[in-house]
Amino acid sequence: MSKAKVFITRRWPESVEKKLQERYDVTLNTDDHPLSADEFKAALQNYDAVCPAVCDSLPAEVLKVSNKRCKILANFGVGYNHIDIATAKAENLIVTNTPGVLTHSTADIAMTLLLMSARRGAEGDRLVRAKQWNGWCPTHMLSSNVTGATLGIIGFGRIAQAMAHKAHHGFDMNILYYKPSDADEYVIDDLHATRCYSIEELMRKSDFVSLHCPGNAETHHLINAERLKHMKTGAHLINTARGDVVDTQALITALKNKQIAGAGLDVYEGEPNIPNELLTLNNVSLLPHLGSATLSTRTAMGEKALLNLDAFFLGKPLPNPVT
Ligand code: DGY
16 A cells, blocks of 8 residues: 655654655655745645644645545644634644644743743843953842742633743742633642632732743734733743744834833744844843754654644544544
């Protein structure tokens, strides 16, 4: 029997690409370039499975291409806001994702950004490299304490709880959290976390606000100019969720006016394009969507996508269905 034809939109860690190639007739995007809408359409027409990644864009216009051969989009990533899920459903395209394996690496990056923002880490690095450091003095680059401060977390799924655990047990932080409903259950162990029933309340009480909600129509610009006004002047906003959860222009204004002390961002509206204004601000720490970027996490994500493909082609229940 001939092998199913699988198209991988971006390069995966070598060990997983190898396994894929053993099981399927695989086409790789060898030079790892961002694909155009026409390339995605051709992939949907010519392959049994397409495996996109969170950097790809699969809007309705692409998914509705005629004469599709593709039956499954096995996404490399947990977030799927880059895929028009309603259209995928309407077009009978199965979508799967890779939850559970990037929890700690993403929470680690959120904590990294929190520390960088609080302690002016990126700014200090720039100063040293620019040879503008004139030596230690008692009032140089004073910053904010992390240990013992209050961390407010918006969204309280796996990654949020992992961050809360690290912050509480590692840095003695008080944890507040906001989640919109009781629907998604979770286990609060010994975090001594306090639930806030509005985002405004959480923002008013927190020294650090970390975003951990999915990117979708409901969370678009959840953090806007109005809500930013509720943050303390010494507070920091951390975003490792999705760029458009924050109204970037409103954040730039808040950072420029020193309405808040700083921000740490791993994700951006319209990434990888970042507004110049953000690049010129000293009180924001910027990372290039590194949340899951450890070799073992990215390998585990590939393995998960592979498990979903295997289940699909063997006619077994899918481990991580989205549609
Ligand atoms: C995801 O999988 O959604 C992450 O953003 C990738 O780091």
